[in-house]
Amino acid sequence: TGLWRLSRFKDYAGSVIFTTGLGIAAAGGTFSWKLILVLTANLLAVGFAFMYNDFEDAPDDALDAKKVKRNPVTAGLISSREADIASWFVAALALLLFIPLGLTVTVLGSLCIALGFLYSYRPWRLEGVAVIDVVSRALMLSSLQLMCGYFAFADIFNTAYIAPLLSMTARAAFQPSARL
Numbered sequence: 690t691g692l693w694r695l696s697r698f699k700d701y702a703g704s705v706i707f708t709t710g711l712g713i714a715a716a717g718g719t720f721s722w723k724l725i726l727v728l729t730a731n732l733l734a735v736g737f738a739f740m741y742n743d744f745e746d747a748p749d750d751a752l753d754a755k756k757v758k759r760n761p762v763t764a765g766l767i768s769s770r771e772a773d774i775a776s777w778f779v780a781a782l783a784l785l786l787f788i789p790l791g792l793t794v795t796v797l798g799s800l801c802i803a804l805g806f807l808y809s810y811r812p813w814r815l816e817g818v819a820v821i822d823v824v825s826r827a828l829m830l831s832s833l834q835l836m837c838g839y840f841a842f843a844d845i846f847n848t849a850y851i852a853p854l855l856s857m858t859a860r861a862a863f864q865p866s867a868r869l
Contacts, residue, residue, distance in 0.1 A: 691767030692775055697739040701830065705731050708831050712838025715847070726786055727794065727841040731834040733783035734798055738805030738829055740776040744769065745809040780805070793840045801833040
């Protein structure tokens with residue numbers, strides 16, 4: 690129960706499925722092993738960001754009456770060490786799933802994982818820097834999933850890719866619910 694709550698799957702699954710699917714559609718992709726692999730890898734990469742955020746935010750969440758029960762670490766459902774290990778396990782699994790999809794997708798997926806880490810990591814904490822917060826959140830929670838979906842099926846950039854990318858980036862940047 691603690692691990693499932695740590696994943697916060699319902700907070701991002703619909704968005705990741707939509708943006709990944711949009712990227713696949715823009716590339717003319719079809720249902721195949723690539724679709725399953727890129728979708729699963731994207732879900733895990735974004736899941737890592739949410740999981741790691743709860744791990745890093747646990748000390749602050751313990752002081753907030755609303756967040757203490759939402760965060761499984763502060764609610765006592767999982768230890769801080771278990772949350773940290775589970776987060777990195779999910780990140781490693783995502784990375785392993787990106788690799789068969791090619792170098793471009795692996796780099797983009799790795800960037801999503803790196804942003805998920807840097808967004809919450811206390812010494813750097815991108816979420817605390819106004820403009821960088823919005824840009825990194827938009828990339829991590831939308832644009833990179835779309836790009837991974839696109840480049841899993843296309844080898845070169847196509848103008849069909851621009852409109853979906855810009856619209857999803859703007860949506861993620863300015864949507865209040867797109868928060869970690």
